[in-house]
Amino acid sequence: xxxxxxxxxxxxxxxxxxxxxxxxxxxxxxxxxxxxxxxxxxxxxxxxxxxxxxxxxxxxxxxxxxxxxxxxxxxxxxxxxxxxxxxxxxxxxxxxxxxxxxxxxxxxxxxxxxxxxxxxxxxxxxxxxxxxxxxxxxxxxxxxxxxxxxxxxxxxxxxxxxxxxxxxxxxxxxxxxxxxxxxxxxxxxxxxxxxxxxxxxxxxxxxxxxxxxxxxxxxxxxxxxxxxx
Numbered sequence: 001x002x003x004x005x006x007x008x009x010x011x012x013x014x015x016x017x018x019x020x021x022x023x024x025x026x027x028x029x030x031x032x033x034x035x036x037x038x039x040x041x042x043x044x045x046x047x048x049x050x051x052x053x054x055x056x057x058x059x060x061x062x063x064x065x066x067x068x069x070x071x072x073x074x075x076x077x078x079x080x081x082x083x084x085x086x087x088x089x090x091x092x093x094x095x096x097x098x099x100x101x102x103x104x105x106x107x108x109x110x111x112x113x114x115x116x117x118x119x120x121x122x123x124x125x126x127x128x129x130x131x132x133x134x135x136x137x138x139x140x141x142x143x144x145x146x147x148x149x150x151x152x153x154x155x156x157x158x159x160x161x162x163x164x165x166x167x168x169x170x171x172x173x174x175x176x177x178x179x180x181x182x183x184x185x186x187x188x189x190x191x192x193x194x195x196x197x198x199x200x201x202x203x204x205x206x207x208x209x210x211x212x213x214x215x216x217x218x219x220x221x222x223x224x225x226x227x228x229x
Contacts, residue, residue: 006029025112074116075095088196114188118187179222
């Protein structure tokens with residue numbers, strides 16, 4: 001496994017690099033936010049450990065740049081900013097997990113391996129998926145790439161937004177329980193608060209507004225996708 005550690009603290013870099021190397025994990029380090037995206041694209045890591053307070057460019061901006069560039073690498077934010085608001089902002093920007101400092105190395109390793117397994121499993125599932133296309137209201141999911149399109153134009157969606165769209169697009173007009181959607185969008189991530197699905201739904205709702213489709217919240221039931229009037 002290969003990780004990219006974007007962290008400007010030399011002691012933290014050295015500790016994680018040596019400790020994870022003993023566990024069979026290669027760690028590439030970067031201490032400058034301005035150089036992080038280029039190194040990310042060049043190294044193609046299995047996962048990224050990202051600090052938020054970086055010189056050159058803030059970690060959230062680096063993450064936003066990466067997602068905008070189409071990089072879907074799983075990301076764990078490592079930071080001293082541990083408030084709920086900071087976690088929501090991180091998830092909203094495209095992070096997959098959030099671990100406040102100080103953290104336990106065993107927990108970090110477990111979370112990294114879980115994210116990489118899920119990412120690998122998702123890719124295998126997409127490759128083995130049946131060819132039947134899902135098309136509704138001008139939107140469809142490409143069976144090969146897994147990307148979403150509207151009238152032939154790609155929808156710019158983060159991985160979790162795409163997972164939510166895939167779930168509701170499979171049953172348009174039918175309510176899907178919030179708990180079920182949470183399992184599909186945050187598989188195996190029991191440490192994530194259930195309310196996080198609302199953040200993903202909010203982002204997806206805005207990004208598909210121009211399609212005429214509406215992601216509707218049904219209190220006590222969940223969400224459903226319907227055509228706009």
